[in-house]
Amino acid sequence: MSVAAPASGPSAPLSAGRARRRRRAPAGSLAVGVSTLWLSLIVLIPLAAVVTRAFDAGLGEVWDSVTSRQAVSALRFTLIVSLFVAALNAAFGTLVAWVLVRDRFRGKSLVNALIDLPFALPTIVAGLTLLALYGPSSPVGVNVAFTKVAVAMALLFVTLPFVIRSVQPVLIELDREMEEAAASLGASNATIFRRIIFPNLMPAILSGAALAFSRAVGEFGSIVLLSGNIPFDTQVASVYAFKQIESDNVNGAAAVSVVLLALSLVVLLGIRSVERWGARDDQH
Amino acid sequence: MTSTSRASRLTLRLIALAYLAVLLVVPVGVVFYRTFEHGVIAVYDSITTPAAISAFFLTLEVTLIAVPLNAIFGVLAAIALVRGRFPGKRLFDALIDLPFAVSPIVVGLALLLIYGRGGWLGDWLLDNGIQVVFSTPGIVLATIFITLPFVAREVAPVLREIGDEQEQAAATLGASAWQTFRRVTLPAIRWGLIYGVVLSTARAIGEFGAVSVVSGKIGGETETLTLLVEKRFQNFDLAGAYAASALLAVIAFVTLAGMTLVNKREEDTT
Numbered sequence: 001m002s003v004a005a006p007a008s009g010p011s012a013p014l015s016a017g018r019a020r021r022r023r024r025a026p027a028g029s030l031a032v033g034v035s036t037l038w039l040s041l042i043v044l045i046p047l048a049a050v051v052t053r054a055f056d057a058g059l060g061e062v063w064d065s066v067t068s069r070q071a072v073s074a075l076r077f078t079l080i081v082s083l084f085v086a087a088l089n090a091a092f093g094t095l096v097a098w099v100l101v102r103d104r105f106r107g108k109s110l111v112n113a114l115i116d117l118p119f120a121l122p123t124i125v126a127g128l129t130l131l132a133l134y135g136p137s138s139p140v141g142v143n144v145a146f147t148k149v150a151v152a153m154a155l156l157f158v159t160l161p162f163v164i165r166s167v168q169p170v171l172i173e174l175d176r177e178m179e180e181a182a183a184s185l186g187a188s189n190a191t192i193f194r195r196i197i198f199p200n201l202m203p204a205i206l207s208g209a210a211l212a213f214s215r216a217v218g219e220f221g222s223i224v225l226l227s228g229n230i231p232f233d234t235q236v237a238s239v240y241a242f243k244q245i246e247s248d249n250v251n252g253a254a255a256v257s258v259v260l261l262a263l264s265l266v267v268l269l270g271i272r273s274v275e276r277w278g279a280r281d282d283q284h
Numbered sequence: 285m286t287s288t289s290r291a292s293r294l295t296l297r298l299i300a301l302a303y304l305a306v307l308l309v310v311p312v313g314v315v316f317y318r319t320f321e322h323g324v325i326a327v328y329d330s331i332t333t334p335a336a337i338s339a340f341f342l343t344l345e346v347t348l349i350a351v352p353l354n355a356i357f358g359v360l361a362a363i364a365l366v367r368g369r370f371p372g373k374r375l376f377d378a379l380i381d382l383p384f385a386v387s388p389i390v391v392g393l394a395l396l397l398i399y400g401r402g403g404w405l406g407d408w409l410l411d412n413g414i415q416v417v418f419s420t421p422g423i424v425l426a427t428i429f430i431t432l433p434f435v436a437r438e439v440a441p442v443l444r445e446i447g448d449e450q451e452q453a454a455a456t457l458g459a460s461a462w463q464t465f466r467r468v469t470l471p472a473i474r475w476g477l478i479y480g481v482v483l484s485t486a487r488a489i490g491e492f493g494a495v496s497v498v499s500g501k502i503g504g505e506t507e508t509l510t511l512l513v514e515k516r517f518q519n520f521d522l523a524g525a526y527a528a529s530a531l532l533a534v535i536a537f538v539t540l541a542g543m544t545l546v547n548k549r550e551e552d553t554t
Contacts, residue, residue, distance in 0.1 A: 028363065028364070028367050028368045028369075029370075031360040031361070031363040031364040031368060032364040032368045032370050034357070034360050035364050035376075035436075036364075036376065038361075039357075039361070039376070039379060039380065042425070042428055042432060043379070043429060043432060044379065045398065046391070046394035046398050046429070047390070047394050049394055049398050049403070049404055050393055053397050092300075092303050095296060095299060095303075096300045096303065098296065098300075099296055099300040099301075100300075103293060103296070103297050105297060111301070111304065113540055113541075113543075113544045114304065114309065114540070116540055116543060117536065117537075117540060118308070119483070120490075120536035120539040120543075121312075121490065121536040122489065122490025122492060122510050122513075122532050122536070123490065123492050123493070124492045124513050124514055125315070125490070125510075125513065125532045125533055125536075128315065128513060129311040129314070129315045129529070130311050132311065132314045132315050132526070133310060133311040133314045134311075139314065153307070156307055157307055157308065160307065160308065189289060211384075214384075215384075215385075218386060218388065218389075219387070220387060220388050220389050220492070220493035221388070221492035221493050221510070224493075224514070225517060237387075238387045238388070238390075238493070239389075242493075242496075242497065245389070245393055245497060250396070250397070253389075253393055254393065254397070257389070257393055260386075260387050260390055261386060261390055264386050265385075267385060268378055268381055268382070268385050269378065
């Protein structure tokens with residue numbers, strides 16, 4: 001199989017190319033220049049505008065906007081539900097990845113392709129989809145619309161692929177000899193999983209769960225129809241910010257946005273260090 | 285031992301498939317069922333209303349502008365990340381992923397604060413007759429923001445894997461930078477590039493949050509397909525919302541099929 005290739009790939013050609021790098025410098029610096037400019041124009045400058053706007057009115061007002069009762073309640077619910085969703089994803093994502101890699105059954109490749117559906121399906125459609133099955137006109141008689149359960153379900157739907165897709169490749173490459181050795185030494189399945197498989201999967205599970213968490217914190221489209229946007233109950237931070245923009249309270253929206261932005265940056269950098277930690281383990 | 289491991293294997297399989305069914309397969313199935321409940325003709329009528337057709341073409345237009353631009357940026361960014369050596373590379377590497385992590389509402393607000401009335405550029409642009417927010421350019425900018433990382437993230441690992449020995453050989457033989465790129469690099473990264481383009485396209489068609497902040501939702505003018513779904517739902521036109529959703533879901537399934545095909549091709553060629 002071709003899966004083993006990436007592991008040994010990067011280092012060799014890099015060192016071989018170092019000697020002659022200077023000659024291709026013009027093309028390289030063009031790429032660096034254009035892509036940095038594009039990233040700045042499209043992403044960084046607009047985000048800087050949000051931060052500036054939030055702090056324009058002074059720290060006191062930012063603090064007041066972020067600590068208004070409704071904002072605090074929306075932010076708290078967003079954090080709690082996202083943590084819950086990330087944890088559930090870690091468990092079920094690992095399980096599904098395990099079944100997809102180690103099990104064999106008919107239709108497995110179809111199931112494998114379906115995992116990416118939440119990435120391909122527009123979020124508003126995902127929300128409507130869940131509402132059709134678990135809403136007021138549910139054909140199975142389950143109505144959770146406009147409750148916290150509905151918000152959690154929507155988030156579970158849109159974040160489904162993250163852990164699965166980050167654990168799967170690690171599981172494929174995992175050396176089975178270790179497990180066989182453990183089994184021949186009398187270890188039970190549970191022990192093998194706990195002592196051998198799980199530690200190896202840990203970085204992948206963590207970075208998948210962190211991606212799911214950061215996606216959940218910012219999610220809007222799938223929630224907006226399902227949550228009913230009830231303040232102090234099902235209102236999440238992104239919907240709260242949206243309502244502030246609609247009611248022309250741009251400063252309030254910017255303040256909450258800065259909190260969300262800071263959170264995404266922290267998670268992003270966290271994932272980086274988890275990945276570096278995982279890569280360091282590989283080199284032993 | 286074998287019987288217990290077989291039993292636990294079956295249990296795990298059952299749990300995994302049940303989880304996917306409850307969360308994923310059954311809900312999407314129900315939407316299709318609800319869509320075609322009242323017959324195919326009703327669906328056809330509701331996705332060929334003038335509003336629906338204009339939403340479809342606006343979505344298409346936005347996608348056709350945003351995706352090629354990000355494809356070019358993505359390839360350049362991947363080259364910069366893999367082949368370039370410059371100060372702040374690690375920061376650049378991390379910042380590219382920002383659009384994955386930032387809430388779409390924050391994206392919308394950001395564009396509003398730059399291009400809207402009273403924004404950094406907004407007043408000047410409006411004075412010169414250029415409307416960005418509540419108009420197509422705003423939707424395009426939001427879509428570009430959201431889909432920015434996909435191509436770069438798919439192309440970079442491929443570029444890293446192929447190394448630069450062939451590129452150097454081409455350069456040694458007198459090829460210009462452009463020739464080397466077109467004849468050597470581009471063919472090598474093409475499947476990664478195509479995969480990234482497919483992902484960006486799906487995301488561009490499906491974007492809702494950021495677009496809903498900057499579009500102004502003017503029916504027949506700045507209303508994309510996803511905004512149409514929301515409007516129909518809010519107006520209690522459930523059948524219409526389901527029909528437009530089904531159309532988007534079909535696009536998603538086509539995307540999925542495309543991704544599977546490209547993946548297979550990639551495995552075959554490497």
